[in-house]
Amino acid sequence: MEKLMIFLLMCIYQWAYTQTEKDSIPYTEQNKAYDIYLKSTSKEGKWIAFFKVYDHNTDSLFIINRSNPDKKYYRIKVLDHKWSRDKLILKYQNQTEIFNYLSGKNKILPACESIGTIENEDILVLKTLDNVQIYDLRRGEIIDRINNVINVFYIKDRIYLQIRENSKFQIIEWSERKKNKLYSSSEQISNLVGAQVNAFLIFKKQRNQLNDIIYYNTKHQLEYKFSEVQPLQFNSATAYQRSDGRIVINAEKVKDKKSAETPEIWLTSDNNLIEKFKKSETTKFLWSPVEQNVKVMGTDKLNRVVDIGNKTYFLAFSFSELQDYTAKKVPAIVYRYNASSDQYDYIDTIRSNVNYSPDGKYLIYRHGRKWKLLDVNTMRYKNVKNLNFENAYFTDENNVYFDGPTGIWKYSSKVSKIKQVFTNNKGICKILDFKNKSNFANYPFELSFYSKVLNELNYTKNSDKITAENLLLFTTIQNSKLCPRKY
Secondary structure: OHHHHHHHHHHHHHHHHHOOOOOOOOOOOOOOOOEEEEEEEOOOOOEEEEEEEEOOEEEEEEEEEOOOOOOEEEEEOOOEEEEOOOOEEEEOOOOEEEEOOOOOOEEEEOOOOEEEEEOOOOEEEEEOOOEEEEEEOOOOEEEEEEEOEEEEEEEOOEEEEEEEEOOEEEEEEEEOOEEEEEEEEOOOEEEEEEOOOOEEEEEEEEOOEEEEEEEEEOOOOEEEEHHHOOOOOOOEEEEEEOOOOOEEEEEEEEOOOOOOOOOOOOOOOOOOHHHHOOOEEEEEEEEEOOOOEEEEOOOOOOOEEEOOOOOOEEEEEOOOOOOOOOOOOOOEEEEEEEOOOOEEEEEEEEOOOEEEOOOOOEEEEEEOOEEEEEEOOOOEEEEEEOOOOOEEEEEOOOOEEEEEOOOEEEEEOOOOEEEEEEOOOOOOEOOOOOEEEOOOOOOOOOOOEEEEEEOHHHHOOEOOEOOOOOOOOOOOOOOOOOOOOOO
């Protein structure tokens, strides 16, 4: 009991000490042990910003020059940050800072609800309670103010505003100081998603009920309503358009609340206990708006469907079939799924997260002491020797890079050969400069499916040599807390 009281007093002292910190403090050499969270890089890739995590404190933002690590800046109590062409915008509770990391100078603007940037026009958007201020970062001045703004959407380097005008809700495109009205509705729009050229997905929602999803062609002013082909009995939904024109919709319906009067008996032999914790149930649709047809994807058993971007195939599996409540990740029997023919082909029993190539042709995942590279179209796979690899990353050319304690390795999918391209004897090499995309929202303890892709041209400018300048590396020091998280 005495030891517990001492521990609690130490915790209270630490909490009280952290409360006295100032909003901005100089960088010192103390507290070197920290973790890294929410990494981002500047547009030209020469600067990096990340949150330093000390125990449970994550509001310390560290800004560092990759080629000159001695040039660094430090901010705390940062709520959000965005990069522009040559500046970093920092949002605080009571102000907004425009920080020129090249000169070290800054400019303070009023507080706002949210911030957004448009890179091609070097524009900063400050959203307050009911208006938007457009700030020109090159000229350093506010160039437009728009009132009665309910929502701001950032799509393909364009700003779209939802404005209330009397009883109507207007969608306005703001570009190059011009305002262009795109759409008008008597119902409020909860979300706007960019689709193919001259097209949007418009979500209408009233209170807690989804009213409709509309595929809108701005060029011909044509709208196609999802409700015309599928009854709407959902509370919310997300959607996106594939390269083939079809739209994937993840619709969510809140479950009816059960009476708590009757006690429930839960058995560990029940491999689907997660359903008792879920407050909603989801359904995935494949919608062709112009053809006016829709398809429910998956089955009652194989109800988890993953879009990997393949022209023909999806992946399907059951979350609960191989449930193991002692495992961090539940293994799954994964199938190749053809949504057009409703055909399912067995792929493998997979126990680790899956990375898929940009075109959805390949999957790579750990399998025992090796890695498996699967060609989804032919169902043929190759084994890649595991040299203590931590992560795998695809390139646009479908080559694979690995990082880990033995350095950086490249696997050529065409010739099935692997070679080391970078080594660092001091610790673990980790690639941080890559694009991470996923259309699959996984449950806790479930396998993750994502596409980690890096630009191979950045790594082959000087023959096959990779340098610390064009490859962002963090080294894990033994017996230290300096251990970057996996992204």
